[in-house]
Amino acid sequence: MDTEAQHTERDRSSGEEERSRSARVSGPEKGPDAASGQTSEQAPDGDEPGGVLTWRRTGLIGLACMVFLLLFSHFVLQPFLVPSSSMEPTLQVGDRILVNKLAYRFGDEPRRGDVVVFDGTGSFLQEQPAGNPVTGLLHDAAAALGLAEPDETDFVKRVVGTGGDRVVCCDKKGRLSVNGVPVSERYVMLGDRPSNVPFDIVVPDGTLWVMGDHRSQSSDSRDHLGQPGGGVVPVEQVIGRADWIGWPVGRWTTVPETDAFDAVPDWTGGAGHGHG
Template sequence: MDTEATHPERDLPPDAERRPGRGSRFALSRRTAALIGIAWAAVLLLLGHFVVQPFQIPSRSMEPTLQVGDRVIVNKFAYRFGDRPERGDVVVFDGTGSFVRTPAEENPVAGLVRGAARALGLAEPDGTDFVKRVVGVGGDRVKCCDKGGRVEVNGVPVEERYLYPGDTPSSVRFDIAVPRGTLWVMGDHRSQSSDSRDHLGSPGGGVVPVDMVIGRADWIGWPARRWSAVEATGAFEAVPDPPAPGSAGSGGGRG
């Protein structure tokens, strides 16, 4: 009788007793993977908010330095500890109030989803975000053009070798004293760039408050064939510092 009672168990597959446990391990593995994925997404979002953020290039305004579809890594720490944007830096900034009017309010949930996608570099930048090169800082006098067709900063002509081949430094003449705490910015592809020149008559006067700078574009992270640092330029090395506030020759507004 005891022998016959064990026959049904002998007919079961050898691993029958292990199947429930194995299924549980797989289920646990899937849950673990989901938790890891959520944790990584949270880490990336935090990094994107505080440290570095991918930024997708939407236009030709910074060619040849940056091309449409490039994803640049924006260093948000670059100006967090007292450092200020310098001439020649490629910066990403919020143009609200300077390049664009204050945008209409959007649905909070849609805004949160869109913001998360942008923080991960999965969506095009907000319509208020721009990437340009700093040509003048607060206190500088920026003028175009000299007899050689070049931009002058504080009386010194600048050889802008980063410009798109065939472009002139500017088809628009201007003479601006950059107010303290602001930046004069221009694209490298001048004929395709809507920049400080195009906003001279706007309420912001064409300049961007330093406080609206999101960070400095330091690296091209994608596509893989474009992996590289955004090269620094020596174009402004000969430009002298602007006059100190309150000294003769200092001031703000248009020159």
């Protein structure tokens, strides 16, 4: 018997079995989904490979961001689109100011010279304008993000008198005075008089006398003297203080403060009604 030939045949068959076994091990593993043509490496329906977020997750993240922005705007810092020229030159038409809603939340109250945003219902407007509730809700959301003009009831003006102040215009030199002290209003639009309408009023406690910086283009406390409320704005109607101009980029800055009222003392003549 040729033992060397037998060994050769045995070695050849063993090598072929090893190669066949290696091919089976290294080839793709097929599970229960083999009949459908799906391998174990394929992702199930609805999931994208590589851990990419699905459209559902993206939508949820977008919704969460929107809710956060709305809450932040409602309680902390709200963008406000300036719709008119009544506050020029301090604020321009189209400016988006950032209204600090925490400015008066912890005991502080508006001071003379502050630029404030307030709800004029009951002072500048006697009734809430009627409208479609659905479109109104969408508009409010857009306005809260500074993407639309503010509500018809929202106004931005400068505080000229606070509760108890006597505000008079104008003296013999054409100046406005507060508590008997003439005020140098350098923020007023160049060429405007402090007021074309004479007035003499003592601001009731808990309210504000407000005026625009562009006096000839501003409808403010002066225009509502003969109406219910007397033109003054209740402090609780103040939404916040305008602290920054956030847009356009070329106007990024803080809203300038003024020292015009630094010399004004508290009024000691007592609170009361407006005169004349």
